[in-house]
Amino acid sequence: MDESGTAAPLEPLKNAILIAGPTASGKSALAIRLALQQDGVIVNTDSMQVYSVLHHLTARPSAEDESRVPHRLYGTVSPAIAYSTGEWARAVSNLVRNAELQDKTIIFVGGTGLYFRALTEGLSSMPEVDPAIRQRWRDALQAEGAAKLHNILQTRDPIAAEAIRVTDGQRIVRALEVEEASGKPISWWQGQRGQPIVHAPGARKIVLTPDRAWLAERIGDRFDIMIKAGAMDEVDQIAKLDLDPALPAMKAIGLRELLQVRRGELSMADAVELAKTMTRQYAKRQSTWFRTQLDESWMRVADAHLIRK
Known part of the structure; x- marks a missing residue:
């Protein structure tokens, strides 16, 4: 399964x-x-x-x-x-x-x-999780924040807590809901x-x-092409959806910065430079x-x- x-x-x-x-x-x-x-x-x-x-x-x-x-x-x-x-x-x-x-x-x-x-x-x-349990933990994330839920996870599943960043609310909630629904920590399930x-x-x-040098240059050129091809139109569509910033799709590299451009919080030049830098850092993590x-x-x-x- x-x-x-x-x-x-x-x-x-x-x-x-x-x-x-x-x-x-x-x-x-x-x-x-x-x-x-x-x-x-x-x-x-x-x-x-x-x-x-x-x-x-x-x-x-x-x-x-x-x-x-x-x-x-x-x-x-x-x-x-x-x-x-x-x-x-x-x-x-x-x-x-x-x-x-x-x-x-x-x-x-x-x-x-x-x-x-x-x-x-x-x-x-992985066990089935009752929607009510899932919603309760998601509400707790919104109300109390990821750090507090991470503290709870440390007491219930210290192995999972060690592997999950304090800021990763989605994974923290997933671990907590699995533990509550099944009575077993997510780290146990992951071992099966x-x-x-x-x-x-x-x-x-x-x-x-x-x-690495070739890849860094290619990343820079490709992001410029993304902008010319219509990336800002996609940013506008995402903005209209008013999504939870914690959702995985909202972590697409460059999206947050380009949203800041639309809100007048960041210049396009700065946003593009930040996105290129983050993409290069991401490529390094992937390679590792x-x-x-x-x-x-x-x-x-x-x-x-x-x-x-």
Whole structure:
């Protein structure tokens, strides 16, 4: 069972292709090239690219790219939803059961390490949480703040509390609601592994490790392109939704700064510079995660163009 309680496929996917790497490293272009060569379908493996509205700001594939190769699970979730890794894994499990994909090469591409871990290792089962319990903890987060709830979590599940930042209200609430609903801490549930979606030994696993200077320049250029392509229109749409700032979609890099531009609190030049800096810092964290968490079975490639087929 996956985190959401839905059974994984009876047989883990064999001969899948997994492409991981930091943002702006060329993953999507490589995925398209391989998909064209191998009659493939590209499946989003990035926790921000699941959200609708934020097309440019999350660097989702263009409409032209999607017309060349089938893309799945991009922009399918409202930014008003706190989407979880378990929900994504359930969507993938349902997708790969689709008869029309049985003879296709499934190519998973993205930058979210936990999504790749869910594919190759499976997720722990999680208990059902009564909506009333969930709402009560969310109300408590609004009324009392993340820090106070983190103190409560420290007494109930110190292992989880150590792993969750004091400011991460969504994860704190999730841990508290699971503990209340089940009587067992979330750290216990996380230790119960489920069935993997992908047969890791049979998969082709690639992680891109680009030169840092090259990547930093590419990140800067890409953000400029995002702005020209219409990122501010997306910012305006998000502003109209009046979403909870704690929602995952609201943490899209650059969104907060561009919202400040619209409110007259920050100049466009300063917002763009801040967003570029944060994107580079995020890419560094991604690279560190992939370097330390992915084993030697992953092929590490500095330049995606070196992979021909």
